[in-house]
Every structure is written in structure tokens, then in C-alpha cells.
């Protein structure tokens with residue numbers, strides 16, 4: 536890259552707001568995408584306190600920011616400061632991508648798009664399948680909306696806190712006509728076998744952590760595909776156990792990369808080719824597996 540062609544008076548600004556923000560992987564991810572796409576832009580991290588959110592969003596708009604990502608803990612509160620919100624983000628109830636419009640920023644949710652793409656490239660076909668979703672937080676919310684959109688036959692919610700699973704089930708049932716159920720962790724071993732299981736809890740997350748939300752690994756017998764939203768460690772105990780029973784196993788790294796590419800696509804109104812997306816993923820997985828990941832903790836990443 537020739538620095539004179541980039542970072543000049545024409546450079547378009549992008550960024551991410553969150554708190555904390557220091558460990559976010561998004562600046563590496565988005566600047567890699569900008570570079571790969573040959574676009575004269577720059578992407579920077581901003582730590583913003585909750586009380587300053589309105590000023591920050593309005594200020595970044597006034598400064599001409601073309602697009603922003605939003606991460607923990609602002610994905611819900613940011614919705615108060617937008618001109619409009621895309622339908623899917625509305626359903627998820629959280630926004631992680633802002634796009635500049637004439638009237639202010641419009642909100643989108645690309646976590647769900649990243650998960651969708653990850654299912655697609657890893658050949659996890661949800662349509663007509665019985666699914667089990669472990670967790671009922673932010674990640675589970677996106678996953679549940681996606682499972683409904685992709686036409687799962689059934690979604691079974693499993694969560695430590697039953698009320699949160701019930702609330703998520705109620706929300707999803709307001710637009711999903713498939714079958715739903717809420718069960719406890721104790722029940723999952725005797726419950727009708729699902730085809731696909733998703734871990735959307737934080738159990739097992741972190742370098743050196745070796746825990747799984749599924750305590751009896753025999754659970755994985757006869758299950759087709761297993762997805763973990765976690766990617767640190769690269770292979771969680773959850774995936775390791777599932778692999779021993781022959782399940783197709785996918786971690787959260789593709790979801791991370793593709794949610795970033797989806798934000799770029801929204802900002803630029805383009806579609807990144809599968810080939811370019813793969814090049815971006817390869818460059819980032821090399822960085823990530825070589826140790827760049829040590830700077831990253833999943834809870835602090837959008």
C-alpha cells in the first residue's frame with residue numbers, strides 16, 4: 536500500500552464505539568478489509584461512556600463519519616440516537632452497525648448476517664431442522680432470530696436462568712410459527728435429539744478455559760451439527776466433545792469475520808465477492824492464530 540494514496544484529505548472515517556474498546560478485534564478486521572478493497576478509509580476505536588452516547592453519536596455524525604460499529608455495552612442504548620432501524624435489527628433488539636444517511640445514522644445488525652453466512656459456508660442447513668439453542672443473552676437473541684428466519688422446524692431454548700429463556704421464546708414466537716420449547720440443562724440429556732445445537736453462552740470462553748455448558752458429552756451422539764459462538768479458544772471443550780461423536784463442528788471465527796464484511800457491504804452498498812472474503816479471512820486467521828488473538832477477549836469484541 537502506498538501511504539500517499541491513503542490517509543490524505545479524501546480519507547473517509549469509520550470507527551467503533553464501545554466500553555472498554557482496547558481489546559476489540561474490529562480495528563484490525565476493518566482496516567484489513569479497507570486495505571483489501573483498496574478503499575481510502577480509516578477505522579478507529581472510541582471508548583465512550585454510556586452517559587456520553589448521544590453526544591458521541593451526534594458528534595461522529597457531525598464529523599462526517601460514514602459508518603460505525605457499536606459494541607458492548609451500547610448495542611441497545613444506541614438505538615435511541617438513530618434516525619431509523621433496519622427490520623432485522625429491530626427484531627434482534629440490538630444494533631451493531633450504523634450507516635450515515637441524510638437524516639442521521641441508520642442502525643443495522645450484522646451479527647445475525649455473520650452467523651447466517653457462517654452457516655452457509657459451513658453447510659449448516661437449518662431449514663426444517665430441530666434446533667437447540669443454549670443461552671439467552673445477546674448472542675442467543677441474534678441466533679434465535681436467524682433460526683426463525685431460516686425456517687427451523689423447532690427451536691428449543693436452554694438457559695441457566697429460565698426466565699430469560701422464556702422471555703426470548705416469547706419474543707421469537709411473536710413472529711415465528713415453528714414449534715418452541717424451554718428446557719433446563721438437566722432436561723437436555725433426555726430430551727428429543729435436535730439436529731443442530733448452538734452454544735450462545737460464554738461458558739468455555741477464554742484462553743486456557745476448558746468448560747462446556749454440556750456436562751455429559753454423550754449428549755452429542757446422533758447430533759448432526761454443532762456451532763459455538765466462541766472462537767477463543769479456537770476449539771472449545773463443547774466443540775471438542777462434539778467432534779468425538781462425529782458432529783460437524785464450527786466455531787465463531789467465521790461469524791466474526793463475516794459480520795465485519797457485512798458492515799463493510801452495508802456502508803459501501805456493495806457485495807464483497809466470496810473470493811475476496813476468503814482472502815480477508817485467511818489473512819486474519821493467520822494473524823489471529825499467530826498470537827494476535829492474545830490481545831482479544833471475546834466479551835469485549837463486537
Ligand code: ATR
Nearest residue numbers: 670671672673674675694695696699735736737738
Ligand atoms: P452475550 O452478549 O455474549 O450473549 P450475555 O448477554 O451476557 O452475553 O449472555 C451470556 C449468556 O451466557 C447467558 O445466556 C448466560 O446465562 P444466564 O442468562 O443464566 O445469565 C450464559 N452464561 C454465562 N455464564 C454461565 C454459566 N456459568 N453457566 C451457564 N450459562 C452461563
